[in-house]
Structures are given as structure tokens and as C-alpha cells.
Amino acid sequence: MAEKRRASDDHVEDLAERAEPVTFKKIRFQLPRNEEGLPEKDVPAKDTDDQLMARLRVMRVKELVHEILAAMYYDIHRLCWHRKYLMQNRIRRFPDLHFYKIQHQEASWLLDRAIRQEMLVKVGQTSSHDWAYISKQEAHRVGQFIRQFNWKILAICVLSEAFRLALYAEDQVVWAVLMLKIRENRTSIEVFAQSRGLDWQGQLLKHADKQIPGLQQALVPRLDLAQEHFHHIVIANGSFGRPLYEEHNQTNINHGNIFNPSYFKDKRDPTIRVPDRDGPCDLCYAERECNCRISRPTLATFLVELVNYPHKGIGVRALARFKKGDILDEYVGELRPVDYKDDRVYALLHESKMVEGDPLALISAKRYGNWTRYLNHSCKPSTTFLKMTVGKKIMVAVQAVRDIDIFEEITVDYGKGYWKNRKCLCGEPGCRSQDATEEETEA
Numbered sequence: 001m002a003e004k005r006r007a008s009d010d011h012v013e014d015l016a017e018r019a020e021p022v023t024f025k026k027i028r029f030q031l032p033r034n035e036e037g038l039p040e041k042d043v044p045a046k047d048t049d050d051q052l053m054a055r056l057r058v059m060r061v062k063e064l065v066h067e068i069l070a071a072m073y074y075d076i077h078r079l080c081w082h083r084k085y086l087m088q089n090r091i092r093r094f095p096d097l098h099f100y101k102i103q104h105q106e107a108s109w110l111l112d113r114a115i116r117q118e119m120l121v122k123v124g125q126t127s128s129h130d131w132a133y134i135s136k137q138e139a140h141r142v143g144q145f146i147r148q149f150n151w152k153i154l155a156i157c158v159l160s161e162a163f164r165l166a167l168y169a170e171d172q173v174v175w176a177v178l179m180l181k182i183r184e185n186r187t188s189i190e191v192f193a194q195s196r197g198l199d200w201q202g203q204l205l206k207h208a209d210k211q212i213p214g215l216q217q218a219l220v221p222r223l224d225l226a227q228e229h230f231h232h233i234v235i236a237n238g239s240f241g242r243p244l245y246e247e248h249n250q251t252n253i254n255h256g257n258i259f260n261p262s263y264f265k266d267k268r269d270p271t272i273r274v275p276d277r278d279g280p281c282d283l284c285y286a287e288r289e290c291n292c293r294i295s296r297p298t299l300a301t302f303l304v305e306l307v308n309y310p311h312k313g314i315g316v317r318a319l320a321r322f323k324k325g326d327i328l329d330e331y332v333g334e335l336r337p338v339d340y341k342d343d344r345v346y347a348l349l350h351e352s353k354m355v356e357g358d359p360l361a362l363i364s365a366k367r368y369g370n371w372t373r374y375l376n377h378s379c380k381p382s383t384t385f386l387k388m389t390v391g392k393k394i395m396v397a398v399q400a401v402r403d404i405d406i407f408e409e410i411t412v413d414y415g416k417g418y419w420k421n422r423k424c425l426c427g428e429p430g431c432r433s434q435d436a437t438e439e440e441t442e443a
């Protein structure tokens with residue numbers, strides 16, 4: 001994954017280079033010079049103004065494309081969320097019907113223009129564009145998009161306002177890099193839209209009778225994707241599968257921990273807040289019980305996906321840009337007594353934030369849990385497990401410890417104990433398994 005990303009970064013520079021050849025050529029061949037003005041290999045290179053500008057431009061393009069993609073995922077999520085309300089006939093609680101209508105209308109008009117354009121191309125009238133009807137740039141970019149991808153991806157993407165704005169307004173370099181990134185993340189976009197219930201077919205169905213190459217195929221739905229919870233889908237090498245543990249399906253739960261009194265001697269839920277033991281609420285600072293709670297599913301629940309990573313198994317990939325300090329979700333599973341031995345992979349100690357080293361329970365997520373159980377370990381993690389007191393409960397939250405970019409793997413530090421008899425393959429400089437002796441890491 002990391003290599004793939006690096007490769008595409010190089011491509012960004014290539015594209016930028018093609019757009020402004022003069023500036024880039026100058027930079028590429030300019031050697032550092034000594035005091036006499038002669039080329040000197042040993043003089044450390046200093047950025048010239050041109051170099052600085054070129055670097056800034058590449059960074060800006062990458063930044064902008066990531067912004068656009070993050071906005072595309074968010075737009076699609078928002079439409080799916082609205083549609084869910086509509087389908088449940090909760091129209092009175094429907095937050096923004098106008099927004100929903102406009103997005104579908106704009107997408108529909110754009111697809112109508114694209115279909116008309118393709119019909120003209122089909123009958124060989126490539127030169128007879130009706131420029132009052134479709135702009136040259138739109139015709140070119142949409143035509144190029146259909147040939148590179150297909151009608152289904154176009155129908156999904158045009159529902160996003162961010163994509164339409166990029167199509168109309170972004171320059172050639174940004175558009176080219178965006179196409180590249182969409183190609184790299186094509187399966188992710190398809191799975192995202194279909195597993196969350198986006199109505200991408202509606203706009204195309206009215207054209208189903210037209211004999212346009214690829215249109216009929218695009219209208220075939222993927223029922224297997226639409227019927228599963230999106231965290232029951234793992235993307236692996238352009239395809240997808242179901243998360244399993246010891247041959248059993250793993251099930252996503254949207255609510256908090258599952259408590260079964262029969263597992264505990266005193267039959268009491270160990271996560272119930274005890275004011276003198278657990279300290280003030282972390283949201284409102286109330287010393288006593290309050291009504292605060294973290295509303296679930298959190299936004300991060302929708303804006304991450306499960307991906308298979310080489311050597312590490314399933315992991316979590318960000319589909320948004322998260323900020324340092326963001327609480328992404330709660331680590332949940334079945335509550336078990338501390339001496340429970342049957343989950344060596346996902347079990348996490350549940351402690352009060354005030355009483356270090358005195359665990360109250362184990363959270364076992366091998367069968368039931370949410371996306372947070374798939375966070376892989378890194379010795380340089382992007383999140384941490386945070387013990388919190390919220391309302392009437394104590395919980396373990398996942399908090400970002402630095403900014404996380406879109407498409408980055410989200411990781412956490414499992415702690416030293418986890419790697420005693422296992423080998424960490426995070427590959428970070430200073431990884432604790434690289435530093436450990438052979439005996440320490442021997443399985």
C-alpha cells in the first residue's frame with residue numbers, strides 16, 4: 001500500500017512537470033554552484049525560488065486532490081444518510097430535503113448531457129457538439145471518464161458536489177491527478193457507495209433503452225454489497241470478502257459493550273460509572289452521574305473502510321481527514337472477566353481512568369465488535385486507546401494522536417505486553433520488534 005502511494009506521488013510530480021515544463025526543466029538540471037559560479041557537486045543544494053514554487057505547487061495539488069476525494073466520500077455518505085431517513089418515511093425529521101433533491105437533480109442533468117453526447121459520438125457526429133448544451137471541457141472530461149472507468153462509477157461520482165465542482169472548475173493538472181487517485185481507489189468508491197445504499201442507478205434507469213456501450217452492464221446491481229453492513233466487507237486486491245475469526249463470521253455492533261451478567265460473579269456491569277472511583281465526566285466535567293453520551297454510530301464509523309494489508313490481515317483505512325484529538329469511536333465487544341483466556345487477539349483491558357493497573361473487565365471483540373477491533377498495531381501509531389468517563393458509563397475510546405490523512409491506515413499501539421511472544425511487522429524505524437532480541441520475539 002505504502003509503495004503504491006509512493007509511486008503515485010511520483011506521478012503527481014510528473015504531471016506537474018508536464019504542465020509547467022519551463023520551470024521544472026530549469027530546476028531539474030540546475031546544479032549547486034561554488035563561489036566562482038562553477039557547478040559544485042559537494043555544495044549542499046539550497047532551494048531556489050523556482051524549486052520552492054515547484055515543490056509548493058506539487059504539495060498544493062496533492063493537498064487539493066485529497067481534499068476533493070475526502071469531500072466526495074463525505075458527500076456520498078451524506079446522501080446515503082438522508083436516503084435512509086427517507087426510506088424509513090421519517091420525512092418530518094428529514095434534515096435537508098432540498099440538499100438531497102438538488103444533488104440528484106444536478107447529477108441527473110449531467111448524466112443526461114453525457115448520454116446525449118455519447119449518442120452523438122456513436123453516430124459519428126463527434127464534431128457536432130451542441131456547445132450551448134454542454135461545455136467543451138465537460139464533454140471532454142466526461143467522455144474521458146467513461147472510457148477510463150464506466151457508467152456506474154460516473155453515476156456514483158456525479159452525485160458528489162465536490163466531484164462536479166472539480167469537473168467544471170479545476171485545472172488540467174488537478175483533474176489528471178484526481179483521475180489517477182479515483183483509478184487507484186475505484187473498488188473503494190464502488191464498495192463505499194453500494195454498501196451504504198447510494199441511489200446511483202436512479203439517474204441512469206431512464207436511459208436503459210438506449211444502445212450505449214457499457215450502459216446495460218452498469219445497471220446490474222451488486223445485491224451482496226447492498227445487503228451487508230459496510231463493516232462486514234473487507235477490500236482485498238480489488239475484490240472483497242467477509243471478516244472471519246476461526247471460521248466464524250464477525251458481527252458489527254453499533255451500540256456499546258455487550259454485558260452478560262452470568263459471566264460475572266457479582267452479576268454487575270463493571271462499566272457502570274462509580275462517581276468516587278471514576279472521576280468527573282469527560283464531556284461536561286460533572287462530578288456525579290450525568291446524561292452525556294457519545295452518539296453512535298460516530299461519523300468516523302461511516303468514513304473508514306476495512307482493507308486487507310499484507311502480513312497484518314485486516315486493517316482500517318481512513319476515508320476522511322481526521323484531526324489530532326478527534327474521538328473516533330469506542331472500542332466495544334463482549335464484556336468478560338479479567339481472567340478470560342479465550343481471546344488472545346482482540347481482548348482489551350477495561351480500566352477506570354483514575355485507577356491504573358486495576359482492570360475491571362476484558363472487552364473481547366473476537367465475535368462482536370465494531371471497526372475499531374481491526375486497528376492494526378504500529379510503533380508510531382496515529383491513535384491511542386483513551387480511558388473515559390462519560391455519563392453513566394466508563395469506556396475505552398479511540399482518539400487520534402495526530403492528523404490522519406485520507407487513505408492512510410489508522411493504527412494504534414497495542415502496548416509492550418502484546419508483542420512479548422509475537423513479531424510486529426509495522427516496519428516503522430525504531431519498531432520494538434526490530435529492537436528486541438530473537439528470544440524475546442520467538443513465537
Ligand SMILES: C[S@@+](CC[C@H](N)C(=O)[O-])C[C@H]1O[C@@H](n2cnc3c(N)ncnc32)[C@H](O)[C@@H]1O
Nearest residue numbers: 312313314345346373374375376377424425426
Ligand atoms: C486486533 S487484531 C487487528 C486486526 C487483524 N489484523 C485482523 O485481521 O483481524 C490484532 C492482530 O492483527 C495482526 N497485526 C496487527 N498489527 C500487526 C503488526 N504491526 N505486525 C504484525 N501483525 C499485526 C496480528 O495478527 C494481531 O494478532
